[in-house]
Amino acid sequence: SVYTRELLSNFIKRIDEIREKYRKVDAQCEDFVDLLISNNTFRIxxxxxxxxxAYFLTGFETFELWKAIIQSFMYTGKYLWIYGRKNMKLFGGNFKELFDYLEEKSLNNQMFGIDFRCLFLNPNSDEVKHAHKQQDIFLPELKATIKRAKYQIGDNQLLQKCFRMYSNRREEIIIRLDNCIIYAKPHFDENGYPQLMTDTKFEIFSASSPRGQECIRKFSNIWNEAINLF
Incomplete structure (x- = not known):
């Protein structure tokens, strides 16, 4: 009867309201957070x-985190934005399937709904001097990774447009994975050098939250001011 249908409808609505109220993270981030928690690295x-x-106490910039990001992006992803520096883990040879996937998606000169963007620090910028304590290591590694990226992307003009170089000081790390923001803030020592980020803490929150919108705005501003890698 209409009465029973209305009762059931109200009951379902109430259940949804309760679920939303006690939800630990926004619905958009649940799948990715669950994917991380299913990995022993993040469960400890x-x-x-x-x-x-979701505040993770360890595991940032690890192979396991990148593997989860790329796995998730290749499964159902639309957005993958990376505000990186050297991006060594991405181009270390472990994620060839990501670039094969992007190559496949970029056939016929269109990306089929994929929005992939990757920012490198410009090796010719002044910021390079402040980006790492060990200058003798940092700059050669940055240049070598850019060389690897150029080799990996080759002459694919559509994918070439996905890479840019910034010259500003990076005061936060923003990765957009669809409707999730994976976020970390580097700590600077007394000389202004950022400390190592591998295996440090990080946060995950919704891209549609006020903080998420702010991160998207910041990334877009940096992207718009950055120069082409190719």
């Missing part, structure tokens, strides 16, 4: 949840 110290944000 489980995330802390606050204000619909």
């Amino acid at each position: 110290e489980s995330p802390i949840y606050r204000n619909k944000t």
